Amino acid sequence: MSRKKEETQGLKHNKKDFSEWYNELVQKAGLAEYAPVxxxxxxxxxxxxxxxxxxxxFDMKIKATGHKNAYFPLFIPERFLKKEAKHFEGFMPEVAWVVEETEKGKERFALRPTSETIIYDSYSRWIRSWRDLPLLLNQWCNIVRWEQTATRLFLRTREFLWQEGHTAxxxxxEAEKEARMILDMYKELLETQLAIPVLAGEKTSKERFAGALRTYTLEALMPDGRALQMGTTHNLGQNFSKPFNIKFLDRDEKNRYVWQTSWGFSTxxxxxLVMVHxxxxxxxxxxKLAPIQIVIIPIFTNKTRKQVLKEALKLKKELEKFLVELDDRKYTPGWKFNEWEMKGVPLRIEIGPKDIKKKxxxxxxxxxxxxxxxxxxxLEREVSKQLDDIQKSLLTKAKKFLTGxxxxxxxxxGLEKAINNKKMARTGWCGSQECEDSIQDKTAATIRLIPFKEKPKGKCMVCGSRAKHVVYVAKQY
Ligand SMILES: [Zn+2]
Incomplete structure (x- = not known):
């Protein structure tokens, strides 16, 4: 066994050892690695x-609905962050600062933990009249949140990539409509592209984005029974437009503050995607998301190599409307099978001398x-059919898991039992913060969302009074 073979051959951990399996897989599949920082x-x-x-x-979708991309600075003056008190308080614990000393004194700049404040400073200068509205911008960028918890690749890192939409x-x-429309777009992304089913609803006031009027969320359930927040949209009301003085002259010649939204999903x-599938x-x-959809593996001996490669190349050409790769490296077919399975390529095509004879x-x-x-x-028709079918079956399988x-x-x-069995619980809640707190104290799980369409029946699981909401409760990432 060559050294190379040992390095790439298979995973040491089963999916049952979930956390170790995840860490090993992310690295072995070549998705990411730990940085020296x-x-x-x-x-x-x-x-x-x-x-x-x-x-x-997503970029195609938001542009089709009138949004444009822009870019704002990474450095956010402390005085901006402080303008919205709840926002500042919410983000303060995980902000990394750059300090500049000048003759006038020290000034602190936050490495953006989110960009509401610096973007809305610009909005206060850009928006004058109702004719300037709606203003629909998005930014693709990196975010810094200086957390002290353990790093998990893609799930919890101090720096990550995301998109953040900001509208006025x-x-x-109109703002409410925007927040809900983007949530629907996120849901479409997750279900049709990532094949991950999600629950949609509103966050409780405790779990709400710092500074928002209402926060909407999409939650997916991971195989270890923890919920992962996949994307959120916020109706900010006038909570930012007032401190940032973003006013417009309305049709009736009166000055009014704008209504805003912000929304984001990240890497x-x-x-x-790794955990679910x-x-x-x-x-x-x-x-639909695979960087390579099909890998062609030629099977040959020294004698048949030339002929098989020629045919394999022909196949590749015929399939060029897909993302197809021909692996002509000098490893054994078995070694290649393992590597491409590790990388999750949806379809593999094998071709050898016998296949060539039989076309x-x-x-x-x-x-x-x-x-x-x-x-x-x-082949082309079959490949197309199979890719569609894989996309559908992954979603069906994940949906079954979520329901089950x-x-x-x-x-x-009952809640404790559910959480201990790695389930998500659906239950009733009276709406009080005390009951919400005791859920967390007793089970370490939290209310992930209040679903949009489910009507409450029965009692609050904590105090026994009439339930105001149906809620989904789970541990979270
Ligand atoms: Zn209660």
Whole structure:
């Protein structure tokens, strides 16, 4: 066994050892690695390509709905952050500062933990009249949150990448519509591209974004029973437009403060993708986000090498409308199979001398391992069909898991049991902060969301009074 073989052959941990499995897989599949700077990660080309695919889809969607991209500074003056008290208080504990000393004294700049304040300073100068509205901007950038908790690649790092949308509107109704429309767009991204089903709803006031009127969230359930917040949108009301003095002259010649939203998702989504679909052999990527959709592995001896490579290249050409790669490196086919399984490439095509004689190829699915021999003349159609089917089956499988892992809890004992069994609980809540706090004290789980469409029935699981809301409770990432 060569050294190279030992290094890349398989995972040491099963998905049952969830946390170790995740860490090993992210690195072995070539998505990311720990940086020489504590709390930071290096996103490698294969992982970055997935981020680029997510970006491309979402960028196209927001531009089609009138949004534009812009870029604002990484450094945010402390006096900006302080203008909205709750916002400042919320982010203060994890802000990293740059201090500049001048003759006038010291000035502190935050490395952006989020960009509301610096962007809204510009908005206060850019917005004059109702004619300037709505203002619909988005920024793709990095974010710094100087946390002291343990680093987990893609899930918890001090620096990560995200998009943040910031919009300003003439009415509250319009801002609300925007916040909900973007949430729907996020849901579409997650379900149609990442094949990850999510629950949609509102955050409790305790879990709300610091400075928001209302926060909407999409939550996915990971195989270890913890919920992962996949994206949030915030109706900011006039909480920022007042301190930042963002006013517009309305149609009736009166000056009014704008109504705002902000919204974001981050490179965390890649972590979710790994956790939800991956298995004991490695990643399993949904075809719509996979940097490589098909890998062709030629099977040859020294004698047949030239002929097989020629045919394999021909196949590659025929399939060029897909993201296809021909692996002609001088490793054994078995070694290559393992490597591409680790990387989660949805389809593998094997072609050897026998297949060439019969004008066929062997098609192998990554998600279920099913092998099929296909006539070369029908290959393109079959590949297209299989990729669609993989995309659908991944979502179906994940949906089944989500449904099967959600249980009803009637009281705290029931909730504790559910959480200990790595489930998410659906239950009733009276709406009081005390009851919300005792859920967390007793179970270390939190209310992840109040779903949009479910009507409450029964009692609050803590105090037993009439339930005001249905809530979903789980431990969180
Ligand atoms: Zn209660």
């Amino acid at each position: 504590a709390g930071c990660m290096v996103i490698k080309p294969y992982g970055y390509a997935m981020w680029e695919n997510i970006q491309a889809w 509107h003439t009415t509250e109704k 965390r989504l890649i972590g979710a 991956g298995d004991d052999k490695g990643l399993v990527l949904p075809p 066929q190829a062997v098609l192998v699915r990554r998600d279920n391992g099913i092998k099929k021999t296909i006539k070369q003349s029908k 892992s959600t249980v009803d809890a009637k009281n705290l004992a």
